[in-house]
Amino acid sequence: MTEHFSASSPGPESRQVTASAIKVLTTGWRLSFALVIIGLVIAIVRDEPLTGELGTFAHVFDELITGHSNGFLGLGILVMILAPIVSSATIAINFFRIGDRRYGLITTAVFVILMVSITLSVF
Amino acid sequence: MDLDYSLALGLAAALAAILGSMLGLGGGVFIVPLFTLYLGVDPKIAVGASAIAVVTNSVVGSSNHLRNGFTNIRLSMLLQVSTAIGAIVGAIIAIWADASLLKALLGVILVYSAFSMIRSRKAAYPNAAPGTPDPLALRATYPDPASGDEVHYVPQRVGVGVGVSTGAGVLSGMLGIGGGVIQVPMMNLVMRMPVKAAAGTSSFMVGMTAVATAAVFYSSGKIDPRVAVPAMLGVFIGSNLGSTLTKRLKTDRLILVFFVILTYLGVSMILDAFDTNPFG
Numbered sequence: 001m002t003e004h005f006s007a008s009s010p011g012p013e014s015r016q017v018t019a020s021a022i023k024v025l026t027t028g029w030r031l032s033f034a035l036v037i038i039g040l041v042i043a044i045v046r047d048e049p050l051t052g053e054l055g056t057f058a059h060v061f062d063e064l065i066t067g068h069s070n071g072f073l074g075l076g077i078l079v080m081i082l083a084p085i086v087s088s089a090t091i092a093i094n095f096f097r098i099g100d101r102r103y104g105l106i107t108t109a110v111f112v113i114l115m116v117s118i119t120l121s122v123f
Numbered sequence: 124m125d126l127d128y129s130l131a132l133g134l135a136a137a138l139a140a141i142l143g144s145m146l147g148l149g150g151g152v153f154i155v156p157l158f159t160l161y162l163g164v165d166p167k168i169a170v171g172a173s174a175i176a177v178v179t180n181s182v183v184g185s186s187n188h189l190r191n192g193f194t195n196i197r198l199s200m201l202l203q204v205s206t207a208i209g210a211i212v213g214a215i216i217a218i219w220a221d222a223s224l225l226k227a228l229l230g231v232i233l234v235y236s237a238f239s240m241i242r243s244r245k246a247a248y249p250n251a252a253p254g255t256p257d258p259l260a261l262r263a264t265y266p267d268p269a270s271g272d273e274v275h276y277v278p279q280r281v282g283v284g285v286g287v288s289t290g291a292g293v294l295s296g297m298l299g300i301g302g303g304v305i306q307v308p309m310m311n312l313v314m315r316m317p318v319k320a321a322a323g324t325s326s327f328m329v330g331m332t333a334v335a336t337a338a339v340f341y342s343s344g345k346i347d348p349r350v351a352v353p354a355m356l357g358v359f360i361g362s363n364l365g366s367t368l369t370k371r372l373k374t375d376r377l378i379l380v381f382f383v384i385l386t387y388l389g390v391s392m393i394l395d396a397f398d399t400n401p402f403g
Contacts, residue, residue, distance in 0.1 A: 017196060018189055025186040029179070033359055036352060054346040073348045077175055080355070081337045083182045084330040091196060100260075107200045110331065113207040117335045 028083030140361025181330025192265030193323025209292020
């Protein structure tokens with residue numbers, strides 16, 4: 001696939017930032033897709049009906065360990081939720097790496113706001 | 124739950140994702156009414172599934188938009204800070220404010236934006252000259268396969284954009300809507316960004332905004348896999364298709380799609396504010 005990724009300003013340093021974001025997001029959705037498909041295959045092979053609720057993270061983890069479809073589906077969804085958070089952290093690190101402190105700090109602020117709002121809304 | 128029903132959920136999510144990814148809107152504004160009104164999904168389950176679908180649409184769509192050069196990462200981060208702060212303020216104000224008046228106001232803004240975009244669709248912004256002032260290093264460039272041109276732009280009136288973005292965040296927080304529906308016309312009309320760049324940048328932002336909602340539903344265990352999984356699979360397909368359409372469609376046609384969608388959403392909000400919305 002042709003990769004232009006020049007929209008973060010034309011410099012080669014900026015390409016590093018964009019390339020890192022592409023890598024995290026693409027890996028995230030592919031991994032999530034694979035886990036969801038594995039979960040569905042297990043559900044079909046074992047004739048396990050999908051449950052009406054995913055349950056808490058501890059429940060999802062238990063089901064994953066025991067190889068139940070719900071565990072893989074839950075992990076697939078979790079990976080998808082984490083992808084934008086991990087990408088913001090990666091983008092911040094790469095802005096600092098290329099010496100762009102201003103956008104490194106702005107992106108760190110985005111990451112912190114994300115974490116705070118998730119923490120406040122979950123607890 | 125039978126296979127036909129799961130396919131219907133997946134198809135509805137795919138359609139929402141095509142529009143959402145193509146226009147940088149996320150897709151939640153289409154998924155919730157489609158699921159609740161036409162497929163009989165419980166509203167709370169639909170909102171949880173919609174949040175997961177919006178994050179999925181943003182992640183899949185943005186990976187394509189970034190490759191195509193449509194996403195301006197620096198600008199998205201700059202606007203995300205003000206949008207997020209605005210959304211927190213909006214959520215606090217929502218406790219006291221009258222939501223119907225705001226819905227009507229937002230509806231009028233959306234209809235006005237739709238007509239402003241359609242009026243200016245033939246007058247494409249000229250490419251930014253090499254010496255154009257760019258104090259915030261936001262200059263960007265991308266090849267547009269639909270026109271065969273290399274597009275260069277520098278977002279204008281960034282201060283105003285950040286201000287409007289904060290306001291968009293406040294409205295998002297108060298009304299529980301995604302910010303994309305305000306951000307894209309704002310970037311296009313106020314910051315004079317090409318519509319493809321506005322859609323690509325917004326698509327990246329809406330995922331970050333929806334993450335908090337998705338996390339709340341996930342951590343409380345209120346995600347129904349029988350609804351969320353078909354929705355995700357539909358979005359995987361629809362999002363890829365939508366981002367390809369952004370690349371292939373000529374800008375004026377993309378704006379035409381925007382016009383239809385923004386007008387529909389704007390009128391829906393005005394009717395909703397007065398409890399007369401036939402679409403729910």
